[in-house]
Amino acid sequence: MTRPAIVLLSREPGMRALVQRALRRRYEQDYQVRVHGDVASLRETLGQLRADETPVALLMVGYGEEEPDGLSVLESLEVDRTALRVTVVRWGDWSAARPIFDAIGMGLVDRWITVPELETDEEFHRTVSEFLDDAASRRGTSFEAVRLVGHRWDGRTQHLRDLFDRNHIPTGFYDAATPDGRAVLLGAGVQDPTFPVVLLHFRRDATVLQNPTDIQIADAFGLFEPFGEEEEFDLTIVGAGPAGLGAAVYAASEGLRTIVLETEAVGGQAGTSSLIRNYLGFPSGISGSRLAFRAYEQAWTFGARFHFMRAATGLARSGDHLSVRLSDHSSVRSAAVIVATGAAYRRLGVPELETLTGRGVFYGATVSEAPAMRGQQVYVAGGGNSAGQAAVHLARYAEHVTILVRRPTLAETMSEYLIKEIDAAPNITVRPRTEVVGGTGTEFVESLRLRDVGTGAEEEVPGVLFVLIGAEPRSHWLGDDVAKDRRGYVLTGDAAPHEPGLPTPALLETSVPGVFAAGDVRHGSVKRVASAVGEGALAVSLVQPHLGWLRARR
Numbered sequence: 001m002t003r004p005a006i007v008l009l010s011r012e013p014g015m016r017a018l019v020q021r022a023l024r025r026r027y028e029q030d031y032q033v034r035v036h037g038d039v040a041s042l043r044e045t046l047g048q049l050r051a052d053e054t055p056v057a058l059l060m061v062g063y064g065e066e067e068p069d070g071l072s073v074l075e076s077l078e079v080d081r082t083a084l085r086v087t088v089v090r091w092g093d094w095s096a097a098r099p100i101f102d103a104i105g106m107g108l109v110d111r112w113i114t115v116p117e118l119e120t121d122e123e124f125h126r127t128v129s130e131f132l133d134d135a136a137s138r139r140g141t142s143f144e145a146v147r148l149v150g151h152r153w154d155g156r157t158q159h160l161r162d163l164f165d166r167n168h169i170p171t172g173f174y175d176a177a178t179p180d181g182r183a184v185l186l187g188a189g190v191q192d193p194t195f196p197v198v199l200l201h202f203r204r205d206a207t208v209l210q211n212p213t214d215i216q217i218a219d220a221f222g223l224f225e226p227f228g229e230e231e232e233f234d235l236t237i238v239g240a241g242p243a244g245l246g247a248a249v250y251a252a253s254e255g256l257r258t259i260v261l262e263t264e265a266v267g268g269q270a271g272t273s274s275l276i277r278n279y280l281g282f283p284s285g286i287s288g289s290r291l292a293f294r295a296y297e298q299a300w301t302f303g304a305r306f307h308f309m310r311a312a313t314g315l316a317r318s319g320d321h322l323s324v325r326l327s328d329h330s331s332v333r334s335a336a337v338i339v340a341t342g343a344a345y346r347r348l349g350v351p352e353l354e355t356l357t358g359r360g361v362f363y364g365a366t367v368s369e370a371p372a373m374r375g376q377q378v379y380v381a382g383g384g385n386s387a388g389q390a391a392v393h394l395a396r397y398a399e400h401v402t403i404l405v406r407r408p409t410l411a412e413t414m415s416e417y418l419i420k421e422i423d424a425a426p427n428i429t430v431r432p433r434t435e436v437v438g439g440t441g442t443e444f445v446e447s448l449r450l451r452d453v454g455t456g457a458e459e460e461v462p463g464v465l466f467v468l469i470g471a472e473p474r475s476h477w478l479g480d481d482v483a484k485d486r487r488g489y490v491l492t493g494d495a496a497p498h499e500p501g502l503p504t505p506a507l508l509e510t511s512v513p514g515v516f517a518a519g520d521v522r523h524g525s526v527k528r529v530a531s532a533v534g535e536g537a538l539a540v541s542l543v544q545p546h547l548g549w550l551r552a553r554r
């Protein structure tokens with residue numbers, strides 16, 4: 001197998017020697033390390049790697065007093081879109097910081113790193129390893145714990161690809177219509193299957209599942225840890241997005257017997273984000289799924305139990321106990337519940353496009369679909385941050401991305417740093433005052449009908465559509481006892497009604513005593529990762545007095 005390349009350019013001999021030594025010692029086994037002291041020979045190497053179809057994982061270029069044009073050189077180099085563009089600086093060169101952050105903000109540079117001054121600089125290597133991991137996931141992983149064979153544009157197949165991806169399960173996808181797909185089935189001895197087929201390659205018995213339900217998959221993975229009917233937890237957290245994970249870490253670390261229920265994947269909406277740039281502590285950003293996975297490990301290490309691929313379907317109270325019903329007809333008993341079920345994408349409501357969902361019309365960022373957009377004309381409907389991030393991510397692969405917004409500009413709905421990044425991207429344009437009103441296609445979307453909201457003029461364009469037009473709270477499962485606003489967001493604190501004789505609900509407490517809400521599902525929430533995490537932690541601090549109150553009553 002071709003080893004991907006790590007390519008370094010530094011015209012400062014001291015910097016070049018230090019970085020080269022560190023890279024060669026640690027990474028030469030798995031990567032081709034190419035080092036250059038001048039731009040011309042570097043360009044030659046990049047051309048040669050392209051001709052040999054050798055992927056570039058990292059393109060690292062020195063920047064500082066002795067090479068002040070480092071950033072513009074890095075921006076000007078032609079390299080695979082899956083490569084990470086990294087600028088290398090000396091520690092203490094503060095004047096470099098502003099231009100670097102601006103270049104990152106514009107999407108011209110991906111990351112920065114400081115020169116390893118010591119012979120073994122573990123901080124440098126930790127950062128390089130993270131970069132390599134990001135680059136590897138941009139290219140697609142090659143270790144396949146699971147093989148999925150199905151029809152590329154089948155909705156269920158796509159759902160599973162997305163689910164495995166977001167749950168960090170290394171998965172190889174094989175289109176059933178290709179020779180590779182047929183070979184995988186033949187190798188597993190599967191004839192006339194019902195698609196999609198899931199092969200659990202990591203298990204000794206190489207389990208084969210045909211068109212499995214989520215629950216069957218969870219069981220086959222060994223993710224389901226049954227609990228007894230009589231088992232009771234201090235706290236049930238419903239949803240493992242940022243709010244649920246935030247709550248899980250704090251609850252478990254404070255010794256509460258905690259169970260987390262999640263119907264899809266850890267990370268929730270944040271887990272679908274390719275890069276979260278505004279979360280505390282990650283100056284060059286972190287992918288949503290990586291952040292979520294770390295939080296999951298942290299909560300698990302503290303002792304929180306997780307129950308995956310089962311949805312909460314109802315909530316009941318009997319005396320001091322709360323009981324959450326699950327989609328497999330079991331239920332979980334606890335003294336308190338935190339509702340952290342977040343929000344889901346609003347549908348477009350165009351019937352001819354609804355039938356093409358998953359076949360050229362996608363809801364949300366669907367990170368796993370991005371590489372399939374190579375060479376395509378892509379349209380992103382929506383003017384919020386999630387639409388902006390999706391556009392930037394898709395532009396790495398697509399020929400061109402057009403953002404469709406009903407308003408005249410993005411200014412009111414999108415963060416400034418994203419607007420700048422979009423302005424700077426050569427293959428993204430914004431089309432204001434435009435909505436999608438129709439489309440054609442049978443197997444796959446063929447065209448989209450766009451309407452100018454001012455003039456009413458319509459135009460038919462070929463292209464793929466990603467819809468990110470806002471979200472609706474996932475609170476329907478709660479029934480009527482838990483009070484909600486008219487859009488379905490859960491009311492808490494002063495806004496929540498309460499039974500006469502009972503104390504006023506605490507800050508994040510709902511109209512049902514002992515049931516709290518945190519994150520996007522809550523009326524008045526801020527819709528940010530950090531605030532969802534914070535609300536999760538805050539809700540736990542309110543659970544503690546509730547448990548004390550229950551104990552005092554017994």
Ligand SMILES: Cc1cc2nc3c(=O)[nH]c(=O)nc-3n(C[C@H](O)[C@H](O)[C@H](O)COP(=O)(O)OP(=O)(O)OC[C@H]3O[C@@H](n4cnc5c(N)ncnc54)[C@H](O)[C@@H]3O)c2cc1C
Pocket residue numbers: 238239240241242243244261262263264265266267268269270271272273275276277278279310311312313340341342343344365385386387389390474477518519520521526527528529530532
């Ligand atoms: C593409 C994208 C990019 C974003 N980028 C940023 C960013 O850069 N910075 C930022 O601050 N914010 C960003 N956001 C917003 C941020 O992700 C959300 O505000 C945050 O995820 C909300 O967290 P939450 O836990 O409240 O809800 P969610 O993230 O929605 O998580 C809810 C979880 O509950 C689960 N669930 C739902 N119903 C049930 C049920 N009945 N039973 C069991 N489980 C259930 C869901 O599967 C989900 O995992 C982005 C959002 C998107 C979509």
